[in-house]
Amino acid sequence: MSFHGRKLTQEEYEYFITKLIEEHGDINSEVFVRKELELTIDYRLGVDFPKDRREALWLVHQKIEKKRKRMLVRSLIVNLLPHLMGHHIASRFINYMLKEYSHVLSNDEMKDLFIDK
Numbered sequence: 001m002s003f004h005g006r007k008l009t010q011e012e013y014e015y016f017i018t019k020l021i022e023e024h025g026d027i028n029s030e031v032f033v034r035k036e037l038e039l040t041i042d043y044r045l046g047v048d049f050p051k052d053r054r055e056a057l058w059l060v061h062q063k064i065e066k067k068r069k070r071m072l073v074r075s076l077i078v079n080l081l082p083h084l085m086g087h088h089i090a091s092r093f094i095n096y097m098l099k100e101y102s103h104v105l106s107n108d109e110m111k112d113l114f115i116d117k
Contacts, residue, residue, distance in 0.1 A: 003046065004045050004046030004047070004048045004049040004050070005046040005047045005048030005049075006046065006047055006048075007042065007043060007044065007045070007046050007047070008039070008042045008043040008047070010043075012043075013039060013040075013042075013043040016039050017036065017039060020032065020035055020036060020039065033061075033065075034058060037057065037058060037061055038054065040113075041054055041057065041113075044112050044113045045105075045109055045112050045113060053104055053105075056103075056104040057101070057104050057105075060100045060101055060103065060104055063100060064096070064097050064100055064101075067093070067096060068093065071089060071093055098110070098114075101113070
């Protein structure tokens with residue numbers, strides 16, 4: 001797997017996430033979401049993950065969120081379609097998300113970020 005310094009332990013991660021929620025009541029604010037992503041990077045990829053690549057991940061994250069919101073609206077519009085259509089939309093979104101993150105992360109980093117050990 002990738003190595004970018006020490007990774008936060010699960011206990012540290014949960015502590016910092018709880019503290020973040022307590023300090024920033026609005027979990028939908030851009031500041032909160034950015035700090036949450038930073039903590040996730042520290043937990044999954046390492047505290048020494050490069051700043052320029054953190055910024056690139058933030059840009060990818062924002063792009064994915066915009067698409068997720070558009071897809072949510074679209075799925076609400078087509079909610080009369082069979083249940084299978086919902087799985088198709090979710091599958092397309094997951095493939096899109098992984099493709100976008102893969103522009104910034106190596107295969108090992110992708111595994112670290114998305115696969116529980």
